[in-house]
Amino acid sequence: MVPQVASSAVPDLLRVATWNVNSIRARVDQVIAWLGRNEVDVALLQETKCRDADFPFAAFAEAGYEVAHHGVDHWNGVAIVSRVGIDDTVRGFRGRQEAPFDEARVIAATCAGVRCWSVYVPNGRELWDPHYAFKLVWLERLRHELLHAEAASGRSVVAGDFNVAPTDDDIYMPSRWRRRTHASEPERAGIRALVDTGLRDITREHHPGPGVYTWWNYRPGQFEKDHGLRIDLALCSESLAERTDAVWIDREARASVRPSDHAPLVLDLAGLG
């Protein structure tokens, strides 16, 4: 048996993943097997699609993982899964969480000295839909939250499904997405504003574009033709970006049986001790 790492211990190497699992109950065995196979220390999950009471905590505990989950109904839902401890958990935005900011789209916690944020940005649906305006406001609210938490100054990673392709290099066929959400200029400005708080979009530093996607439509042929988007991001503070040895996207998980439509994005951090 591998000895349990105490909460206070800071391992020199840390593997952190972010993954939109598209329902944890539909994929619990697959997710846990993937965590073990890839020796993941911390996983930031999105779209668990369940209330706290319905989260399969026992299965994760059996695999050696603690879970901090934030889910209020069968939509959205975010979690932090860790085998190196979970401290100072904050669910949702600070202060009063009135509609529409009461949706379960953000959770933060400290794991092995790294402040981890699991975020699930609203989809936006269509450019003319009220949900699109909500998406822009939500991004701005997140920015204020990150500033207040001084996320850029410590060892922080803000990762998850941002539902925005930051540039045309992040879209398999940009012309197809001109008048759609995920590629509009206001959304991209919202992402840039997050980065401008002092964070780094670490995937692009390790994998220059174009290409390198994290999501592919479930429709037949889309994944095989690599018709994807890069909408899952890991925004790292300066000190964490400097300690990022490798960044990889596990396309094998997307190619498996009954997959999520998102692939996991993984960061290998070194020199934390």
Place this chain on the structure above:
DNA sequence: ATGACCGGTCGTACCGGA
């Protein structure tokens, strides 16, 4: 041919996803 999917719900149609 983005027509061709997937997960959820007191459902067997529709919402939401991206």
